[in-house]
Amino acid sequence: MSEHLQQARMASVTELAQELILRPSRGGIDDYGPVLGVVEDWLTGRAVPHRRLNDDAGELVGLLVEIPGGQPGQWWALDACVDTAPYGDETAWSFPPDSGEVRQGWLLGRGSADSKLAAAMFCHIAAELLPRAADLHGGLAVLLDVDEHTGGFGGARAYLADEAAAQPAGVMIGYPGLDEVVVGGRGLWRAAVAVHAPSGHSGSSRTVVGAISRAAHLVRLLDAADLPGVDDGSGFPLPPKLSVTSFHSGQGFSVTPDLCELNVDIRTTPTFDAHDAETLIRKAVAELDAELPAPKPTEITPVASWPPFRLREDEQPAAALLTAAAEAGLVVQAKTSGPSNIGNLLAGEGIPATAGFGLPYEGLHGIDERAHLAELPHVYAVYQRAVLDLLRAG
Template sequence: MGENLQAAAAERCASVIGLAQELIRLPSRGGIDGYGPVLGVLEGWLAGRALPHRRLYDDTGALVGLLVEIAGGKPGPWWALDACMDTAPFGDESAWSFPPTAGDVVDGWLRGRGAADSKLAASVFCHIAADLHSHAAGLPGGLAVLLDVDEHTGGFGGARAYLNDPTAPRPAGVMIGYPGLEDLVVGGRGLWRAAIAVHAPSGHSGSSRTVVGAISRAAHLVRLLDAADLPGVDGASGFPLPPKLSVTAFHSGQGFSVTPDLCELNVDIRTTPAFDAHDAETLVRKAVAELDAELPAPRPTGITPVASWPPFRLATDEQPAAALLNAAATEGLVVRPKTAGPSNIGNLLAGEGIPATAGFGPVYEGLHGIDERVRLAELPQVYAVYHRAVLDLLHAG
């Protein structure tokens, strides 16, 4: 594309926007809609440009993604671009000021569910793959574009299928196309999640016999968890956020006349390098032991771990963070490295030993909410940043 990548990127933008519009007009809500139609549009676009691609399936045979692979003609590491093709639900459609599948451009904004997260990014990444394909023989390594349709479910089936595929070269790093122009997410807190079953004798609410029911025992456990002593920010590790504990679900009982014998809780703990999954589980087990000692029940409280992801954080001189930050500066953008409070697919990749970035893209509004839209004014710069970063990574390898 020559030295002026931004000028060349501007020429791509009409095509990038057009493909994104087609994708937005096809609903692909995670766990609600079928993904065949939206992936079919991408497959038609890729096939029309002779770009190597294939569908990804999980262990049950369910469709979970699409993988594009542009192999260079020389040895070298592979890098990956990742964008999800499934979306959040629409929510209350009557609250939207335009249809969630509008896919139109109004006053410089591309509108509709998935515009920000992350169908525009998917279109950008497919176009970059097409740009590289025309001169791939002279490049070392290769570029993979992962288009995941199991992201908003929390399953990340596309990423898992990609990493488990013995025929796919393992990436040296991944750049995830979440939106946001001012920050590049280079890290995130990890998590440890568990379901807790609190037991008690059941009984009639009007009985003369005093019974500490499961709800009361569970409420006491919540108080113990809320009072747990969590460490603050650990300056020695350089990780800028403290751990956090939240009780996110509380289920028990029916009607009025029975004190239930079971109350189920969900606990979500966001972890850091100084307070990891082992520490989180130890904290919860200590609180549960205290509950069972103070308010005994016929059955001990049960703890079922549900998920565990490690925290991650790249230094600004680590790849692929360095390549993206340098490319952004070259394109005249001031982008700050950021460690996010919520976890993201970067945590899954970190657990596999693969460095990842996220959260750089156009300005957006309404992500996961109503009136989702993304501003197109900076699209040429965003396109050029990712293209430049990919080229720098490939040539550096």
């Protein structure tokens, strides 16, 4: 490709990303119609086949682009979210959160890093593949999820449940970061815990161990829980982790409450799975109820469970992405992520995924989010080459 054509394409990717940033799409806050409308208009203008995805309740949760190849083979998918994190304290930003401005080589605004620029890039790759689709094996899907930052991943769920869509052999998720290809992540097991106790007046002469005190004791038991370290035999590089992430109870001053509710988040690994996590919590709860009895036992309500995942560097689509990055002259390492991501959801369905390779960034989910555009041609070329290698292999 000539330098002029490459510059024009990168300018087009940036322009589409800017239009997306200008449409606020905070997860669970904004209407997703306007941001998806920008993508739909762009795809329609280039005759790229696409359709909306809705959840079981009929809510709009994503957009799916499908480019079928002319030869038999496996389908592969690119995935990027076009909903975003909230803005936080807007007065702390040095530019409007929905700026979309390019300043000193940085694309500014919420979603520039996570992940509207990736969405714009993937739409361009799909449009570029369309004229040569007859020579390709299988097909390419591009999923644009607008239910990602809520934690619901409604777009991904709707895609996987859609009987009209081909099941992908693998997915590449366009999270940012130039130095690493994320090939794995810890899983999670989450539960809500309800700790009970008799209620009473805070000034009563009768001593009552209230729900808050019982729950605080449970937190101490959980903090002291014996979690395993890294198991070198499994090849998984991170240990499990337990966090109490929410603690709610009471109102005012004069009543000791009869209920305290906790949220517990446990990050799991291949050698410490969801069953182990639940066993640990139930053991701590049993110890609490034995040491500090209450009229009603402590209740555990599991909320979510995702398996950990990790691809070998020679497994697809990790191999295609790592090879393409190396051939582009980039020094990129395979990484297993501490936080979970859509890759965990896909792993639960038996679908391998990478979950990050993109532009350098600052302010992700925080103040002054921005993405550095100088590396855009390299990142675009890596994804384009990886996709072509997969679709040519059949």
